[in-house]
Every structure is written in structure tokens, then in C-alpha cells.
Amino acid sequence: MTKLIVALDVDSLAEAEKAVDKLGGKVEWFKVGKQLFTAEGPAIVEMLKKKGFKVFLDLKFHDIPNTVAQAVKSALSIGADMVNFHATGGSEMIRTAVEKNRPNYPNAELIAVTVLTSSGQSVLDELQVAGTPEDAVLRFAGLAKNAGADGVVCSALEIEALKKAYGSEFKVVVPGIRPKGSSVDDQKRIMTPKQASDLGADYIVVGRPIMKAADPVAAAEAVLAELSI
């Protein structure tokens, strides 16, 4: 079953707590990204864990292997249930982070970012990354899986190929989700909650379509209603 992760892309702990208290009855997972974590730090994760939520700390680490391994350790030690790093950091970086942290946090989900959902073909061309976004996602995911990652962040367009290539146990975490009629914003590779769920997304990540809705609770309920049971 596909789980909903709501992206808490707000400026302050107070704003985040207000949203969480409204959505909390419906939503089990919240994502804390660079905007909120840079402003508030570990207090935000502490607040979410105290209230009993699962936390995806989306800091997309990308650095030398030792630094990423230690950053993942810090993220897990403050209570994150899911953390991520860029697959383009390479196998050694991923393997070091996984091997260093898996023994102490066996249930943590260690996830590699493949190609950002805001990137289309033109970004890959600009960066001289070979092939289509799907080609690159599959390549980066294979590297991440071999290095021990539990899954990847990708767009819904790549779910089918990823599950076929790497099996149903390899998790796919899917942002770039847009309910019918909602603003696309800066996302490029998008699908609806229902499409992503039908394709086998383990998690969908939804930010602005819920957080910026006139009625965020109704928007979250509408997304949840689209997910396959």
C-alpha cells in the first residue's frame, strides 16, 4: 500500500506544528527538508517524534564518504526514520553511510536520490548526463542498490521500470505528485496520486498541493482517497 508523506516546507517550528496538529489524524509521515531544518534544526524532528509521527529527513546529503556517513548517523540519532543522500555521490559514499549506520539503526530507511523530479531532459543534457531521465534513474538506482541503499527517490514515471529491474522490495519514494487540476509549480516529471499508487509507489511525497491548499485537511483526504489499498 502506498503511504503519504506530507512535505512540511514551511519556515518555522510554530507553522509546522500548526499544520501537523491539523493533519495529524490523517497522516502518519512528515518530511522535513532543507527549508525547515535549516531554520529550526533537530527541534523539529523532536516535535514530530514526540507526537508519534514518522519522519523523513530530506537533507539529500552529498559529500565525502566519511562526512555523509556521520551526517546520516546524526540524522538517525535525532530520530529520523528515513534519510537520504544523492546517488551521484557514488558507491563508496553510499556504502560507507549504510555500513556505518545499519548495525545501530536496522529499521531506518536509507534512500538514494536519483534524478530530481524538477529535472527533465534539458537538465540532463546541460549536465552531459547520458540518456533519458528514465535511463539515468535506472543507472543511479542500480548503483545505489548495489551499495546497500533500501530504495530511491524518483518520479512516478520510473516506478514500473525500477520495480521490474530491482524488485518490489526496493523502495520507491515519489515526489512530483500533482492531483488533477493542481499547479505544477517547478516540478517536471509528475503524476497524480492515483497513477503513482497504481504503479506501485511505496511512498508519495506531497507538499504544496496540501500545504498551500485553502483547506489542507480536505486536500490530504482527497490524496489519501486516491491511494490503492
Ligand SMILES: O=c1ccn([C@@H]2O[C@H](COP(=O)(O)O)[C@@H](O)[C@H]2O)c(=O)[nH]1
Ligand atoms: O526529486 C525530488 C526530491 C525531493 N523533492 C522534495 O519533495 C517535496 C515536493 O514538494 P511539492 O510542493 O509537492 O512539489 C519538496 O520538499 C522537495 O524538496 C522533490 O520534489 N523532488
